[in-house]
Amino acid sequence: MLQDVQTGVSITGADIATAAKYLAAGFVMAIGSIGSAIGEGIVAAHALDGMARQPEMEGALMRTMVVGQAITESTGIYSLIVAIVLLFVM
Amino acid sequence: MLEHLGEKLILHVTIGSFSFSFDLLAIIMSWVVILLLVVLALLLRRGLRQRIEEKPSRVQAALDALMNVLKGQLTSNFASERLARTMFPFISTLFLFVLLCNWISVIPYFQSPTQDLNVTFSLALLVFVMSQVFAIRLKGGRKYLKGFIEPYPFMLPLNIVGEIAKPISHAFRLFGNIFGGAILITVISARLIPLVLPAGLNAFFGLFVGAIQAFVFAILAVAYINVAVES
Numbered sequence: 001m002l003q004d005v006q007t008g009v010s011i012t013g014a015d016i017a018t019a020a021k022y023l024a025a026g027f028v029m030a031i032g033s034i035g036s037a038i039g040e041g042i043v044a045a046h047a048l049d050g051m052a053r054q055p056e057m058e059g060a061l062m063r064t065m066v067v068g069q070a071i072t073e074s075t076g077i078y079s080l081i082v083a084i085v086l087l088f089v090m
Numbered sequence: 091m092l093e094h095l096g097e098k099l100i101l102h103v104t105i106g107s108f109s110f111s112f113d114l115l116a117i118i119m120s121w122v123v124i125l126l127l128v129v130l131a132l133l134l135r136r137g138l139r140q141r142i143e144e145k146p147s148r149v150q151a152a153l154d155a156l157m158n159v160l161k162g163q164l165t166s167n168f169a170s171e172r173l174a175r176t177m178f179p180f181i182s183t184l185f186l187f188v189l190l191c192n193w194i195s196v197i198p199y200f201q202s203p204t205q206d207l208n209v210t211f212s213l214a215l216l217v218f219v220m221s222q223v224f225a226i227r228l229k230g231g232r233k234y235l236k237g238f239i240e241p242y243p244f245m246l247p248l249n250i251v252g253e254i255a256k257p258i259s260h261a262f263r264l265f266g267n268i269f270g271g272a273i274l275i276t277v278i279s280a281r282l283i284p285l286v287l288p289a290g291l292n293a294f295f296g297l298f299v300g301a302i303q304a305f306v307f308a309i310l311a312v313a314y315i316n317v318a319v320e321s
Contacts, residue, residue: 077266
């Protein structure tokens with residue numbers, strides 16, 4: 001048990017565990033979303049390249065892009081689920 | 091205001107030494123969606139009863155257009171025309187069910203059944219069993235089992251894990267997207283800005299993301315069945 005000298009509030013292990021939980025949830029979302037954001041950006045960039053080169057393929061490219069982005073997003077979604085489990089379940 | 095966020099209406103039933111827990115809201119909501127689909131189908135079917143020489147009614151023209159879109163966007167990705175025709179009712183039903191499940195959360199006091207992991211997981215398991223059964227039926231048991239030790243026999247555990255990971259990622263993708271959107275809407279409308287903004291959020295997460303995720307769910311089902319049958 002730690003003792004804060006100025007305020008006299010004692011910090012127990014449970015407080016530290018709660019703080020660690022919130023910190024971990026924040027880090028999970030912050031770090032976990034980097035990868036999927038970069039991935040989705042790459043997908044969109046290449047789809048735009050393709051559309052600029054062949055405007056008649058726009059429909060097919062758009063469909064493939066949306067599906068590809070939704071699949072790329074799943075790693076971000078996994079980190080969201082881990083964050084939700086950290087916050088509400090643990 | 092946010093205390094109810096993680097709570098669920100759970101029904102506990104004990105039969106003998108087994109105990110079951112049911113999430114009542116998810117069950118009721120999925121039944122609402124099923125009833126909505128059945129009633130819509132029965133209502134729209136009445137517009138179809140006519141001879142072929144007459145010009146099509148408005149309902150028939152609209153349904154033809156819808157069917158063409160579903161056929162062109164979803165089942166045209168199948169390897170063979172025959173498989174596409176066999177799977178079309180299943181895939182389009184799956185798509186319409188998931189779409190309506192995602193969209194129903196736009197109505198106040200209604201909740202998407204797909205924001206419950208059990209619903210999405212059972213749908214993903216349905217697709218998984220379907221793909222395995224079709225693979226065994228079309229390729230034969232020997233060739234199906236041989237597919238697991240290709241390209242090398244030591245790849246067997248990897249192939250098995252890869253096959254099991256499919257329904258898990260399939261289910262978590264839909265669940266995470268819908269649940270994340272629902273949490274965001276609840277938090278913003280309860281804590282931050284309860285005015286105009288939630289309507290826009292509902293339109294984005296309920297209608298736009300819901301439609302895209304339903305489409306992705308159906309097209310991944312097509313891809314999984316196609317891969318299992320083909321390879």
